[in-house]
Amino acid sequence: MSGVSGADDISDSRTWAALDYDRDGWTDIALVNANAPLLSLYRNRIGELKKSNHIKILLVGGADGKVPDQGLSNRDGIGAVVEVMSGDRSIKRVRRLGDGYAAQNSSTMTVGIGSEVTVQSIKVRWPSGKITKRGSPVSAGSVIIMNEIQ
Structure with a gap:
């Protein structure tokens, strides 16, 4: 993940999955880490700018x-x-x-x-x-x- 995306994370990440957890039609990311926080959810907010x-x-x-x-x-x-x-x-x-x-x-x-x-x-x-x-x-x-x- 990069800082430009707004999803920069210094955690020791192990895996990720794509899902639409807020059901707005935009794919979000769930990131699992080896250390705290164990789970990070990144909400895709592009829909707020582009319908x-x-x-x-x-x-x-x-x-x-x-x-x-x-x-x-x-x-x-x-x-x-x-x-x-x-x-x-x-x-x-x-x-x-x-x-x-x-x-x-x-x-x-x-x-x-x-x-x-x-x-x-x-x-x-x-x-x-x-x-x-x-x-x-x-x-x-x-x-x-x-x-x-x-």
């Missing part, structure tokens, strides 16, 4: 964990490719587990859609190869659950 819309997507894969391979994806949808159609743009995101050592990011994906007030469609290509689509409009600020098994 922008978003949707949130929670993926639910079809595997239940009891049987190793049923031709279905893992429960958290890790590796799934999400495509959001917003205005004249196609926005793609890959569901990842985490970036920091021994940490996991939020299971809810946040997709920024700028000044758009709706998205036209959401498509998920699951690791199993299956495709799930939602063709009806979704309002900005919504939380959508996309299930591999319909």
